[in-house]
Amino acid sequence: MVTSLQPFHLAIPVNNLEMNRKFYGEVLGFEEGRSSDHWVDFNFFGHQLVIHLNKKFVEDESSSNPVDGKDVPIPHFGVVLSMEEFKSFSEKLIQKNITFIIEPYIRFQGQPGEQATMFFKDPSGNALEFKAFKNLTNLFAK
Numbered sequence: 001m002v003t004s005l006q007p008f009h010l011a012i013p014v015n016n017l018e019m020n021r022k023f024y025g026e027v028l029g030f031e032e033g034r035s036s037d038h039w040v041d042f043n044f045f046g047h048q049l050v051i052h053l054n055k056k057f058v059e060d061e062s063s064s065n066p067v068d069g070k071d072v073p074i075p076h077f078g079v080v081l082s083m084e085e086f087k088s089f090s091e092k093l094i095q096k097n098i099t100f101i102i103e104p105y106i107r108f109q110g111q112p113g114e115q116a117t118m119f120f121k122d123p124s125g126n127a128l129e130f131k132a133f134k135n136l137t138n139l140f141a142k
Contacts, residue, residue: 014057015124017051021040059121060125068108081131103118106134112141117129
């Protein structure tokens with residue numbers, strides 16, 4: 001059982017380092033940390049996200065699961081935000097003309113898992129999901 005939450009570390013492949021560096025840094029607004037000519041660290045809402053250059057990386061668009069009547073891409077990753085952070089972040093993305101796979105909306109309305117969610121891809125095709133729960137204590141509710 002987790003008693004305190006620590007930052008996670010996630011390393012993902014990208015097929016164009018500079019295009020993705022610009023996307024995560026300038027478009028999404030994540031602060032850049034250490035880097036080399038093959039990888040870049042980002043502050044991903046307090047977590048460590050590292051993009052690693054893999055010129056052979058190709059996205060797999062064939063994998064998805066239906067959730068709440070929408071095709072959710074798999075794999076995907078992201079962060080659970082507060083509702084205020086979600087609203088602010090989603091508005092920023094809309095202003096920057098992000099192409100959403102699933103536009104920001106509330107799913108599972110009236111159920112224990114009620115949440116705001118949105119999905120989009122980075123320039124290499126990695127799917128990201130950001131969400132916020134109406135009641136965070138229901139994060140793992142059945």
